[in-house]
Amino acid sequence: MNATDATIGEIGEGATLARIFPILPSSRRTTLGPGDDCAIVTVPDGRVPVTTDLMIEGPDFRIGLSRGYDIGWKACATNLADIAAMGATPTALVVGLAAPAATTVRFVEDIARGFHDAATALAPGCGVVGGDLSNAPLVMLAVTALGEFDGVEPVTRSGASIGNVVAVAGPLGNAKRGLDILFDRAISPDGSIDPVAVAEAWASHPVDVAAQLRPEPPIAAGRAAALAGATAMLDVSDGLVLDARRIATASGVAIDFDLSAVGDIDALTGGEDHAMLACFPLNAKLPAEFRVVGRVAPGDGVMVDGVPFDSRGGWDPFADYSATSSQ
Amino acid sequence: MNATDATIGEIGEGATLARIFPILPSSRRTTLGPGDDCAIVTVPDGRVPVTTDLMIEGPDFRIGLSRGYDIGWKACATNLADIAAMGATPTALVVGLAAPAATTVRFVEDIARGFHDAATALAPGCGVVGGDLSNAPLVMLAVTALGEFDGVEPVTRSGASIGNVVAVAGPLGNAKRGLDILFDRAISPDGSIDPVAVAEAWASHPVDVAAQLRPEPPIAAGRAAALAGATAMLDVSDGLVLDARRIATASGVAIDFDLSAVGDIDALTGGEDHAMLACFPLNAKLPAEFRVVGRVAPGDGVMVDGVPFDSRGGWDPFADYSATSSQ
Numbered sequence: 296m297n298a299t300d301a302t303i304g305e306i307g308e309g310a311t312l313a314r315i316f317p318i319l320p321s322s323r324r325t326t327l328g329p330g331d332d333c334a335i336v337t338v339p340d341g342r343v344p345v346t347t348d349l350m351i352e353g354p355d356f357r358i359g360l361s362r363g364y365d366i367g368w369k370a371c372a373t374n375l376a377d378i379a380a381m382g383a384t385p386t387a388l389v390v391g392l393a394a395p396a397a398t399t400v401r402f403v404e405d406i407a408r409g410f411h412d413a414a415t416a417l418a419p420g421c422g423v424v425g426g427d428l429s430n431a432p433l434v435m436l437a438v439t440a441l442g443e444f445d446g447v448e449p450v451t452r453s454g455a456s457i458g459n460v461v462a463v464a465g466p467l468g469n470a471k472r473g474l475d476i477l478f479d480r481a482i483s484p485d486g487s488i489d490p491v492a493v494a495e496a497w498a499s500h501p502v503d504v505a506a507q508l509r510p511e512p513p514i515a516a517g518r519a520a521a522l523a524g525a526t527a528m529l530d531v532s533d534g535l536v537l538d539a540r541r542i543a544t545a546s547g548v549a550i551d552f553d554l555s556a557v558g559d560i561d562a563l564t565g566g567e568d569h570a571m572l573a574c575f576p577l578n579a580k581l582p583a584e585f586r587v588v589g590r591v592a593p594g595d596g597v598m599v600d601g602v603p604f605d606s607r608g609g610w611d612p613f614a615d616y617s618a619t620s621s622q
Numbered sequence: 623m624n625a626t627d628a629t630i631g632e633i634g635e636g637a638t639l640a641r642i643f644p645i646l647p648s649s650r651r652t653t654l655g656p657g658d659d660c661a662i663v664t665v666p667d668g669r670v671p672v673t674t675d676l677m678i679e680g681p682d683f684r685i686g687l688s689r690g691y692d693i694g695w696k697a698c699a700t701n702l703a704d705i706a707a708m709g710a711t712p713t714a715l716v717v718g719l720a721a722p723a724a725t726t727v728r729f730v731e732d733i734a735r736g737f738h739d740a741a742t743a744l745a746p747g748c749g750v751v752g753g754d755l756s757n758a759p760l761v762m763l764a765v766t767a768l769g770e771f772d773g774v775e776p777v778t779r780s781g782a783s784i785g786n787v788v789a790v791a792g793p794l795g796n797a798k799r800g801l802d803i804l805f806d807r808a809i810s811p812d813g814s815i816d817p818v819a820v821a822e823a824w825a826s827h828p829v830d831v832a833a834q835l836r837p838e839p840p841i842a843a844g845r846a847a848a849l850a851g852a853t854a855m856l857d858v859s860d861g862l863v864l865d866a867r868r869i870a871t872a873s874g875v876a877i878d879f880d881l882s883a884v885g886d887i888d889a890l891t892g893g894e895d896h897a898m899l900a901c902f903p904l905n906a907k908l909p910a911e912f913r914v915v916g917r918v919a920p921g922d923g924v925m926v927d928g929v930p931f932d933s934r935g936g937w938d939p940f941a942d943y944s945a946t947s948s949q
Binding site: 303304307308309326327330331332333334335336337338339340341342343344345346347348349351353354355376377378380381383387389390391392393396424425426427428429430431432433435437439441442449451452529530545611612613614616 | 630631634635636653654657658659660661662663664665666667668669670671672673674675676678680681682703704705707708710714716717718719720723751752753754755756757758759760762764766768769776778779856857872938939940941943
């Protein structure tokens with residue numbers, strides 16, 4: 296057996312952890328890292344934002360479409376985005392990984408490299424401070440992210456006011472197009488994945504495929520928005536319209552988008568963009584990452600060019616998951 | 623269809639969350655609860671201990687041996703124990719739950735009730751501040767716990783000194799006996815579970831079965847140990863000897879147990895007790911929950927009555943998991 300082909304079942308939990316710890320990104324804000332009952336994270340201003348997400352083989356990713364590296368990158372990036380969407384800076388992650396015993400150590404190392412590179416690229420100083428490794432018939436990641444506010448007030452979903460401008464940082468619609476391309480070209484009706492077609496999709500549509508498999512949410516834009524006086528913000532994970540409706544409902548206002556500024560229907564309803572959607576006072580100086588896409592209006596719900604837009608949008612892991620369709 | 627028999631696939635993610643939020647315990651230390659991109663937890667002294675654990679159907683529990691209530695209770699209790707083992711007080715949990723679409727809403731509500739009752743009984747004031755719900759072919763829980771030190775210094779594994787006394791809070795060996803009883807009596811060779819035998823095991827061995835399925839780690843003993851000057855501490859999850867070896871290695875000492883004080887072989891090597899194992903200066907006044915079981919000695923590793931004890935102990939989720947055996 297080649298050492299690089301060893302499985303995590305063969306070498307066991309302890310040896311697998313010893314292989315991945317050196318790869319994982321380290322945190323600037325920890326006084327005690329992995330290896331004790333807990334890690335200890337410092338929280339300078341006494342308030343810690345915390346968010347958790349599951350990423351499950353099947354509904355959240357397919358092995359073959361995603362490499363281990365991509366799975367680690369996306370699990371990291373999407374949790375960083377939830378911290379950024381509060382106006383906070385991500386500081387620390389804990390990661391639970393469950394995988395079959397037959398999983399190669401190399402695959403798990405690739406996941407760790409994805410975490411390292413995503414944290415380094417998107418939120419330097421944020422690291423993995425602890426975790427758990429277990430045995431399951433499919434690959435599952437459970438990521439919890441912590442952050443710090445460092446002098447800004449948290450930006451929730453409920454502070455939007457009539458007359459605010461609505462702005463977005465990061466592309467919209469690419470992740471949906473990437474998923475459609477991958478499902479159309481690389482997944483057969485029986486659910487099997489064609490690796491050549493995946494490589495061709497990367498080559499022909501690199502921006503869209505990367506947005507789906509290896510997203511780069513604008514993490515620094517979250518804190519920049521808070522510093523610029525954002526009144527409400529969230530991470531666009533379920534599609535712009537559905538997520539905007541969450542701000543509208545929490546704030547008791549309507550949000551009216553300009554279609555020409557948003558782009559197209561994919562940008563309005565496609566999920567997994569992990570853009571930052573924020574509302575700002577009319578006189579705020581918007582951070583460079585943001586572009587204006589609409590305004591906060593009286594009423595409720597979401598409008599596009601002044602007309603109520605009631606497409607369902609979003610994604611339910613139970614109702615909407617199919618092994619062979621991206622819809 | 624009776625409303626109580628509805629499945630989470632039928633009612634979807636949003637409606638399921640709406641059913642369980644009112645059941646979950648609430649945290650005294652949150653300024654923003656579930657429903658935004660993050661929850662916000664207050665950390666008075668600027669240091670937050672964080673721990674995460676996966677509980678997976680199969681290696682960690684069997685539906686039929688455990689009810690939903692037991693699964694929630696144990697997932698909560700074991701994470702609280704990791705916070706307590708630092709000398710900290712648990713303040714907040716985030717919970718990821720994945721389950722098949724055919725899971726009943728009632729089962730998920732029972733999990734939430736288990737969290738509620740465990741947090742209320744073991745760590746009043748600690749609550750669930752956020753989470754995620756997703757779709758998987760088996761039930762998986764990912765729990766992350768946060769805490770606060772509130773005037774004590776963190777107790778790690780590395781501070782034990784020669785001459786310290788070694789003490790334990792909480793029973794040892796019961797959880798292992800409970801698991802053996804359940805596997806011997808309630809699981810057939812084909813892996814199927816006999817619900818009548820489970821009920822009979824509860825009736826005939828309530829202490830051992832409860833220790834396995836619904837453990838009550840001595841959470842307050844963790845902080846009490848820190849206040850009493852504990853030099854090292856951990857939560858006994860993999861068996862007393864294996865966990866004591868972790869303190870011995872981290873501290874560069876040996877630990878010598880008195881068998882008469884520990885009890886028997888199950889107490890030395892059985893896992894999942896979630897007792898607190900701590901070292902104290904000889905002149906410390908031990909908190910009432912602790913009993914002396916040995917001493918810190920020169921050398922390395924673990925001894926029992928002065929003789930090196932090298933049983934492997936512990937449990938590896940890959941090497942040691944079998945569908946039909948508790949070993």
